[in-house]
Amino acid sequence: MAGALVDVKPTPILKEELDIVIPTIRNLDFLEMWRPFFEPYHLIIVQDGDPSRTIKVPDGFDYELYNRNDINRILGPKASCISFKDSACRCFGYLVSKKKYIFTIDDDCFVAKDPSGKEINALEQHIKNLLNPSTPLFFNTLYDPYREGADFVRGYPFSLREGVPTAVSHGLWLNIPDYDAPTQLAKPLERNTRFVDVVLTIPGGTLFPMCGMNLAFNRELIGPAMYFGLMGIREPIGRYGDMWSGWCVKVICDHLGYGVKTGLPYIWHSKASDPIIAFVNLREEYYGIFWQEELNPFFQSAVRTKACATVQKCYIELSKQVKDELGRIDPYFLKLADAMVTWVGAWDELNVKVCAPVK
Numbered sequence: 001m002a003g004a005l006v007d008v009k010p011t012p013i014l015k016e017e018l019d020i021v022i023p024t025i026r027n028l029d030f031l032e033m034w035r036p037f038f039e040p041y042h043l044i045i046v047q048d049g050d051p052s053r054t055i056k057v058p059d060g061f062d063y064e065l066y067n068r069n070d071i072n073r074i075l076g077p078k079a080s081c082i083s084f085k086d087s088a089c090r091c092f093g094y095l096v097s098k099k100k101y102i103f104t105i106d107d108d109c110f111v112a113k114d115p116s117g118k119e120i121n122a123l124e125q126h127i128k129n130l131l132n133p134s135t136p137l138f139f140n141t142l143y144d145p146y147r148e149g150a151d152f153v154r155g156y157p158f159s160l161r162e163g164v165p166t167a168v169s170h171g172l173w174l175n176i177p178d179y180d181a182p183t184q185l186a187k188p189l190e191r192n193t194r195f196v197d198v199v200l201t202i203p204g205g206t207l208f209p210m211c212g213m214n215l216a217f218n219r220e221l222i223g224p225a226m227y228f229g230l231m232g233i234r235e236p237i238g239r240y241g242d243m244w245s246g247w248c249v250k251v252i253c254d255h256l257g258y259g260v261k262t263g264l265p266y267i268w269h270s271k272a273s274d275p276i277i278a279f280v281n282l283r284e285e286y287y288g289i290f291w292q293e294e295l296n297p298f299f300q301s302a303v304r305t306k307a308c309a310t311v312q313k314c315y316i317e318l319s320k321q322v323k324d325e326l327g328r329i330d331p332y333f334l335k336l337a338d339a340m341v342t343w344v345g346a347w348d349e350l351n352v353k354v355c356a357p358v359k
């Protein structure tokens with residue numbers, strides 16, 4: 001008799017090459033909804049706030065959890081570059097991961113449904129985005145040419161159709177959109193109900209507001225630039241860690257020839273934060289709203305010399321320009337520039353294999 005048919009489940013794609021990083025101040029019940037998609041993957045949980053609190057993680061998940069005491073123990077004095085009491089703390093997870101890819105998601109983001117009612121496997125779509133090339137050098141009017149049922153349109157140079165490696169996949173949000181505090185205050189009831197079935201490469205030379213709540217990236221290509229800055233308690237600014245990182249990442253991707261995509265996948269964002277959060281957010285975002293008007297031209301003109309052949313070298317060069325050109329806005333940028341250098345030092349300490357000198 002032929003052997004009994006065994007239900008062999010396919011190995012989830014990139015199972016051993018991807019970590020899921022979650023910053024949190026609460027129990028992670030939200031994982032129950034993601035279980036079908038996340039359970040095979042390793043989680044890195046970065047617990048913010050009071051380290052004596054216990055964060056409950058549903059059974060069955062493979063994870064490592066780091067609280068502030070762990071961050072201080074592992075990084076020593078370099079822990080000063082990791083934010084406290086802000087979701088920017090998540091970048092510690094990028095630092096300690098040993099995997100090629102990272103997907104980071106907030107704990108108030110749930111599984112969304114596409115217009116057909118099918119649940120969206122956000123992780124699977126991010127992986128597709130990252131494994132397919134980007135087209136930052138010439139815009140394809142039929143959007144992502146590598147998607148099933150699409151291609152390059154007439155007039156698209158064949159010399160550019162190979163595309164470039166994709167470093168970042170920026171997903172979007174149904175329900176609560178990632179609005180800044182003034183917009184939240186002006187439009188408290190606005191919900192995003194529009195599902196747009198598109199993945200776009202952000203053109204080279206163009207900045208974008210990178211939101212950290214549904215984000216994936218190739219850690220080997222761009223990890224050292226994914227520093228979410230100095231945010232939260234003791235800092236004049238909060239809730240801009242993802243924005244700061246996105247501006248640094250985009251100028252470095254443009255310089256090194258990597259691509260950044262935005263669009264699918266969607267998650268369902270149902271804010272778990274306090275209803276008067278818009279006022280709390282306004283206080284945290286206040287300086288950011290002014291400073292971003294100056295940061296845009298700074299990043300647009302940030303120079304990277306040919307010598308900047310690695311992400312770390314680009315990042316150190318950027319930190320020098322932050323110090324020289326943004327210090328006049330506020331002393332905060334002098335501190336941030338130093339923290340950028342500390343971050344790269346921590347990255348190299350934990351990630352760059354130092355080969356013993358050949359005897």
Ligand SMILES: O=c1ccn([C@@H]2O[C@H](COP(=O)(O)OP(=O)(O)O[C@H]3O[C@@H](CO)[C@H](O)[C@H]3O)[C@@H](O)[C@H]2O)c(=O)[nH]1
Nearest residue numbers: 023024025026048085086087106107108212213239273
């Ligand atoms: O002090 C904190 C506050 C929160 N977190 C964790 O970070 C994410 C995002 O927090 P939350 O969803 O409560 O806030 P939002 O306003 O919806 O977040 C948006 O603004 C960005 C702020 O950086 C964020 O990326 C966007 O999603 C949750 O997982 C909290 O548990 C924290 O670690 N420390």
Ligand SMILES: [Mn+2]
Nearest residue numbers: 106108271272
């Ligand atoms: Mn949220």
